[in-house]
Amino acid sequence: MRIILMGPPGAGKGTQAKVVAARLEIPAISTGDIFRANVSEGTPLGLEAKRYMDAGDYVPDEVTNGMVRDRIAESDARNGFLLDGYPRTVAQVAELDSMLESSGHAIDAAVVLTVDEDELVQRLLTRAKIEGRADDTEDVIRKRQNVYNEQTAPLLEVYAGRGLLVEVDGMGEVAEVTDRVFAELDRVRGEAAS
Numbered sequence: 001m002r003i004i005l006m007g008p009p010g011a012g013k014g015t016q017a018k019v020v021a022a023r024l025e026i027p028a029i030s031t032g033d034i035f036r037a038n039v040s041e042g043t044p045l046g047l048e049a050k051r052y053m054d055a056g057d058y059v060p061d062e063v064t065n066g067m068v069r070d071r072i073a074e075s076d077a078r079n080g081f082l083l084d085g086y087p088r089t090v091a092q093v094a095e096l097d098s099m100l101e102s103s104g105h106a107i108d109a110a111v112v113l114t115v116d117e118d119e120l121v122q123r124l125l126t127r128a129k130i131e132g133r134a135d136d137t138e139d140v141i142r143k144r145q146n147v148y149n150e151q152t153a154p155l156l157e158v159y160a161g162r163g164l165l166v167e168v169d170g171m172g173e174v175a176e177v178t179d180r181v182f183a184e185l186d187r188v189r190g191e192a193a194s
């Protein structure tokens with residue numbers, strides 16, 4: 001399957017991406033994780049990305065798109081992948097469409113995790129204490145929520161219009177949320193098979 005996992009910062013995308021992708025035996029491709037790995041290795045890509053990440057802004061589309069294009073061309077992604085945190089802008093949607101078109105594939109589902117706003121901020125502040133991410137300070141958290149609402153939330157309409165949007169309640173225990181994701185993906189797979 002080719003799946004997009006969406007949702008605001010703090011919705012639990014990273015956690016669910018790893019569990020869901022492992023169970024489907026496809027790679028979880030997280031643009032945030034790839035950027036963070038580059039930042040800690042001090043690569044030119046990491047140096048470029050870091051200034052945007054630290055400010056809570058999106059890394060420019062040209063940088064992000066090229067990185068995803070290279071990653072999904074790798075052999076482990078041949079039979080499917082789960083994209084965590086990409087696409088995040090309208091321009092990225094267009095680019096992903098063209099990447100898929102050139103390989104003759106299509107997205108099967110765009111899963112969005114929904115979590116209420118107070119819970120999101122609480123989760124991110126807790127994560128800040130545990131993981132010490134540079135972009136988990138209160139100001140940057142707020143900035144990232146705004147950027148999400150302005151630039152990424154409109155993408156939900158795009159995928160809804162294509163009949164691919166699947167909304168999953170992201171509140172509660174990790175395993176409960178995973179069960180809800182699979183209930184929806186099973187439905188999508190069932191519909192595709194019938």
Ligand code: AMP
Pocket residue numbers: 009031032033035052053054056057058059060064084085086087088089092135144
């Ligand atoms: P995440 O781990 O998904 O929350 O991403 C952390 C940060 O990496 C974001 O706040 C952005 O600065 C950057 N980033 C991750 N994915 C993207 C993307 N698709 N487009 C632009 N920037 C991104």
